[in-house]
Amino acid sequence: MATEVFRSAVPLTVNGERRSPVVDHRSTLLDVLREQLDLTGAKKGCDHGQCGACTVLVDGRRANSCLLLAVACEGCQITTVEGLRGADGEAPHPLQRAFVERDAFQCGYCTPGQLCSAVGMLAETAAGHPSHVTEPGAKTPVALDRDEIRERLSGNLCRCGAYPHIVEAVEDVIR
């Protein structure tokens, strides 16, 4: 069939499971996760890389899945909000518990992206990555004060304005 040149099986590990969806080469990772793999946690907000609702972890680093072609993720380890686990391997992740306890959402549309972003942000900070507000020469890993948390999560927008409680939830987990 002529259209088959536009489709390939793409081996991925998604939330610890090996998957090999046959994807259209023009499909984004977000669309493949939601429409082919039935993982609807990651949300389509802007579809332009501007809101962070689609954030997932790709090989442990946060990424806007609306900007990634699925075919470019061959062999990658993808973690969506459905796959978040604590250090003991059990769900929910401590950040998910903290979000519930702090009431860090209203409509919840941005929440899966906020959670994946926060998990990725904690790992990036632990690995010594500076942010835009980190003082040059600051000791690493940088202490995550409110300014650091806000800056490092600034790629994730919340139309409901749940930001204060999101920051408090992250603070609960790092204490």
Ligand code: FES
């Ligand atoms: S849907 Fe991907 S950044 Fe908005």
Ligand code: FES
């Ligand atoms: S909780 Fe509604 S968009 Fe963030």
